Amino acid sequence: MTHVPYLVAGYGLSIAAIALYAVSVMRRAKHLAAKVPAERARWMTGNDADVIGES
């Protein structure tokens, strides 16, 4: 196989960056979930106004 270092760099860096981003989203959500009551945690459960500036 030719161009192995380029393939490793291209796939490795991209997959690692996407995985890190996914993990960071999950961790931030977990951290915030401890502070927001479950009944407000999902948008389906929110019964507040859905208009910007009217909350």
Added chain:
Amino acid sequence: MTSTETAVAQRGPTRSRATTILGGVVLIGVAVWLFLAFVASGPDIRTTAEGNTIGQFDAVRLLYIHVPLVITAYSAFVVTAIGSFMVLVKKSVWWDLVAGASAEIGSLGAALTLLTGSIWGRPIWNTWWEWGDVRILTTLVLFMLSLGYLAVRRLEGTAEVRAKRSAVVGLLLVVNVAIVNKSVEWWADQTLHQNSTIAEGAIADLKAFTLFFSIVLGLAAYSWMMIHRFRLAWLERQYDRFGIDDAIAARRSEADHAQPVTQGESA
């Protein structure tokens, strides 16, 4: 406890049955994609009429990650633009959060597009970066604009002003997507890029299938990530809005449950 509250408590704040299934499908898809990209499909080797061997050889495999990243970033910015439009028309919180979540994923996609493009360009064009190439330059502008959009969302101001400002920048993103996409046709003499590989049928057989599969997988992964990022955005909003109220309620609740202490008992 409602079914949604139970789901939040059991699976986590951003997970649901649908995202678990979608995430599983994406993971299986990644395994199939890697098999197609590295085992099933062959290198790009062609022989000219003079008998010379030309092609991208194994570097062609980089296109199976570069192209889906481009298309995912484009799609993410189109969703941001739709969300921004809806913000301006309906002042919708839901669309504002969708636009913001999609722009963040799009920024990551654009950054990785530039990175993988650069890594592919080195062996094929013999350069890491070419400032004179309009597609590279317009993609860089698109990436910078997406960072600008995310920065504008964090500026000081009321929710309404902030949403309006970011929506205007969000609409510019989709204009830039069109410019990036058409740049190789409009400025054909100022680019190393070729026209659309798929549209021109320049790729066929298993290579074409692998490319198509990688694009579908990229969009599926975007959908999975988008749901999670949107739910995180909702949580952030709820915390910003109700965080202090919840803290006060918690303190009151603690005080109500505490043992009452009278003057006579304190001695």
